[in-house]
Amino acid sequence: MPPNKVSNDDLAKKIDTNDEWIRSHTGIRYRYLADETIAASDLAIEAAKNALAMAGGYRGADAAQRDKTAAETAKTLDFVIVATISSDHVGIPSTACLVQDKIGAFNAFAFDISAACTGFVYALETAAGLLCVRSERKRALVIGTEVLSKITDWEDRGSCVLFGDGSGAAVLEKTGKQGNAGLVHSLLYADGSGSESLYLPRGGTRNPFKKGEIIEKGICVSMNGQEVYNFAVKAMTSTIESLMKSQNAGIDDISRIVPHQANARIVQAASKRLEIPLEKFYLNIEEYANTSSASIPIALDEMNRSGFLKKGDLILTVGFGGGLTFGGNVIYW
Numbered sequence: 568m569p570p571n572k573v574s575n576d577d578l579a580k581k582i583d584t585n586d587e588w589i590r591s592h593t594g595i596r597y598r599y600l601a602d603e604t605i606a607a608s609d610l611a612i613e614a615a616k617n618a619l620a621m622a623g624g625y626r627g628a629d630a631a632q633r634d635k636t637a638a639e640t641a642k643t644l645d646f647v648i649v650a651t652i653s654s655d656h657v658g659i660p661s662t663a664c665l666v667q668d669k670i671g672a673f674n675a676f677a678f679d680i681s682a683a684c685t686g687f688v689y690a691l692e693t694a695a696g697l698l699c700v701r702s703e704r705k706r707a708l709v710i711g712t713e714v715l716s717k718i719t720d721w722e723d724r725g726s727c728v729l730f731g732d733g734s735g736a737a738v739l740e741k742t743g744k745q746g747n748a749g750l751v752h753s754l755l756y757a758d759g760s761g762s763e764s765l766y767l768p769r770g771g772t773r774n775p776f777k778k779g780e781i782i783e784k785g786i787c788v789s790m791n792g793q794e795v796y797n798f799a800v801k802a803m804t805s806t807i808e809s810l811m812k813s814q815n816a817g818i819d820d821i822s823r824i825v826p827h828q829a830n831a832r833i834v835q836a837a838s839k840r841l842e843i844p845l846e847k848f849y850l851n852i853e854e855y856a857n858t859s860s861a862s863i864p865i866a867l868d869e870m871n872r873s874g875f876l877k878k879g880d881l882i883l884t885v886g887f888g889g890g891l892t893f894g895g896n897v898i899y900w
Contacts, residue, residue: 571599593729600732607651607653614734619738645674651681661678682890684859689755718767726790733861750896753896753897767788803837816881823875827885828863
């Protein structure tokens, strides 16, 4: 996370809103916002170093030792995938290429995935496919990273309170283990008919900058909140049902469901529809707000470091976001 922690009360000093409204409508209390010098790759590099150091066996607090272990582990990577909608540059170069260079993963190829808040879910399954049995590839780095504060309309009080900046990463390794170990199943979906419910209306080849044009606002996310809410609840419930069915699993078999942290009310609605206790869902949106593709890996890392996860735990991830995209993963920790 970037160092700048911003509370709802801090926002209320600049925007016509208040803590009670934000918390009751979203479940959000804080978010971390990057300063002008920080881009998506900067956060991604830090998350990558943490994950690589852990994969290399180092879990201490010494920064120099962390970086040394991360650099050694980076040399073993076959590829790097970055999921983001707030990349350093539009199109080229990919944020993944910037990360690949800065961490010293010189033997790895690299590319970005743009699937909005489902990006990490998509990226995990993409990595698993590239680590298939017939491939000689053995190890991958998967990152979700966002600096949403730079594509947020801070005059739109209905949406700007939702977003935060952050990054999370995971190292995937092909181990040859059979059965219930690691990432065992994924479901990926898309519904482009709802693309304008959540999108960036300016900046691409559909609506590029025109010479002489006066632009009063930067390139900002446009969102129809009600449409996104309705889609998210339906997508989340159907994905969880399908993931459970794929494993012939009942609710007692599942240790945790890790949803994209978009809005606490979405999770509450899905919990009620599915008749799954809310306690089964891991929520940290109060602390971090909506960090899009970074929210699931941030949650997984927080759970892991806090001791919530034990070897063999059955975990479901579920994402939903712009595109529209949705999907989930089955992971045996």
